[in-house]
Amino acid sequence: MIIKKADFIKSVSSAAGLPDDGKPEFAFIGRSNVGKSSLMNMLLGRKNLVKTSKKPGKTVLLNYFDVNGSFYFVDLPGYGFASRSKSEQDLWRVLIEKYLKTRKSLADIFLLIDSRHGFLPNDEQMIEFLDHFQIAYTPVFTKTDKLTKTELSAAKQKHPDSFFVSAMTGAGKEQLLDYVEKILDKEVKE
Ligand SMILES: Nc1nc2c(ncn2[C@@H]2O[C@H](COP(=O)(O)OP(=O)(O)OP(=O)(O)O)[C@@H](O)[C@H]2O)c(=O)[nH]1
Numbered sequence: 001m002i003i004k005k006a007d008f009i010k011s012v013s014s015a016a017g018l019p020d021d022g023k024p025e026f027a028f029i030g031r032s033n034v035g036k037s038s039l040m041n042m043l044l045g046r047k048n049l050v051k052t053s054k055k056p057g058k059t060v061l062l063n064y065f066d067v068n069g070s071f072y073f074v075d076l077p078g079y080g081f082a083s084r085s086k087s088e089q090d091l092w093r094v095l096i097e098k099y100l101k102t103r104k105s106l107a108d109i110f111l112l113i114d115s116r117h118g119f120l121p122n123d124e125q126m127i128e129f130l131d132h133f134q135i136a137y138t139p140v141f142t143k144t145d146k147l148t149k150t151e152l153s154a155a156k157q158k159h160p161d162s163f164f165v166s167a168m169t170g171a172g173k174e175q176l177l178d179y180v181e182k183i184l185d186k187e188v189k190e
């Protein structure tokens with residue numbers, strides 16, 4: 001897939017603000033600091049379209065990016081950000097869970113996992129939630145540049161249906177974009 005253009009559309013803080021044009025969308029979800037925003041920039045070939053941060057928890061809204069005028073990438077707020085208050089975490093849960101359960105135009109969910117740490121309790125919780133509601137998702141292991149070659153090939157063997165990416169080196173970009181294209185083709189045919 002060739003990215004011809006990518007534009008920030010809007011930040012959404014409630015169901016009422018979600019786009020209603022029916023374009024398919026791909027949600028990027030994962031722990032705070034896992035590399036969601038960096039991966040989106042890498043895929044879109046833009047340095048700073050999606051804001052990244054050294055300070056976890058920066059993304060607090062659903063951020064919509066239009067790609068090629070035909071679909072959306074959605075940057076979801078990271079979970080497990082410890083210094084968020086309980087009420088902020090509850091608010092996060094309500095907004096995100098409702099979005100994941102009810103959003104009709106969701107083409108796929110990329111569940112990002114830090115490849116150095118694997119599935120942590122917060123990730124397991126998210127997976128339990130998705131499985132419980134039979135919501136399909138695709139695991140994407142991030143920051144693979146931090147693994148040795150041996151560790152990376154072991155991880156790939158252990159998770160054969162997942163993607164492995166590095167926003168730093170661009171590894172995995174083609175594979176993930178091809179996958180996006182495949183899903184979009186399928187959506188059009190259905
Ligand atoms: N080495 C390495 N560092 C990365 C990679 N991707 C992201 N980072 C770093 O990890 C930190 C967090 O990246 P973000 O992309 O902001 O993470 P996020 O998941 O969007 O974080 P929140 O918006 O806070 O939930 C930044 O310091 C990035 O530079 C990667 O592939 N390799």
Ligand SMILES: [Mg+2]
Pocket residue numbers: 036037038051052053058059075
């Ligand atoms: Mg982010």
